[in-house]
Amino acid sequence: MASRRYHQIDLLRSLACVMVLAFHYLHRGHVEGWMPSGGPAVLESIAKFGYLGVQLFFAISGFVIFLSAQGASPRAFAASRAARLYPAFWASIVLTTLVVRWGDIPSLVVPWRDVLLNFTMVAHWFGADFVDWAYWSLAVEFHFYIMVWLLLRFDLMRHIKVMMAGWLLISLANYVRPAYPVEFVLEARWAPLFCVGISAYLMRSGDRSASIHALFFSAATLSVAYAYGAAAHSKDFARSDVLVVVALACAIPALFWLISRHQFEISGNQALYWAATLTYPVYLLHEYIGYVFVTRLAESGLAPALCILLVVAVVWLAAYGVHVYIERPLSKVIRRAVAGG
Known part of the structure; x- marks a missing residue:
């Protein structure tokens, strides 16, 4: 399988993680009543757009997962994804469950049955609640991995442009007339973002055909349309906010266009490596655990800003511990078990 590291992707992954953390700690946690206060008004007015970091993650996945699938057998691909995820x-399910139950915020607690189903990563298939709502995006990613595995299994990767065209047509139909089964099974809502990443990878790899450009711009347009539609129907956004959402949604394919043209190149370093490496465990650990600790620290009389900074530091430290002492050793075991040998 391909293993080249793209430092610009590391930077985007780190940026997406920071956006999501800002959204949860400076906006959503307070709005939903899970934290006593958000950040300063100015920061909160900016942080409310941080949810778009998840959309950036999906575009990154399109690029990176398609890269990792190059030359992979279906079993090797499954092993790499299982070992990574x-x-x-x-570990995060266990830690989050313990902290949330200790923290005594009833609205964040899920039944033990749902906790157990979360270990499959497909708890939503059984109608179970996520242990942490941030896990919803993992469910989307999981469906995407299944689709890539099917392409490998039935030798359809060589027809990827035809597959993407069909996926985008389904997504367009869903945009015009939303259909929950299509959104659930085929992730039609998020297909354009994955296709932005895949198309960018193909263009960067040398495909300069009219068809790949048409796919890229179709995916980009549709991704912005979905972002606009969601923002325009949100009671939390004024008209000026919707314009900001559109601008940020346009920035995602624009960045991948630059990557595809070799016009966004950066050098790597240890700080960037670790920031990108820890984004996954940070994403898994930050939301509900963060709400609990910010609430408890605020009750002790600390200033809200200091509470948030302390919790961010704790989450990154916990993510480092999970990565070094659990993720690294266990991933090797899982890879061998799934790959065989």
């Missing part, structure tokens, strides 16, 4: 995920 499950160790930190399992």
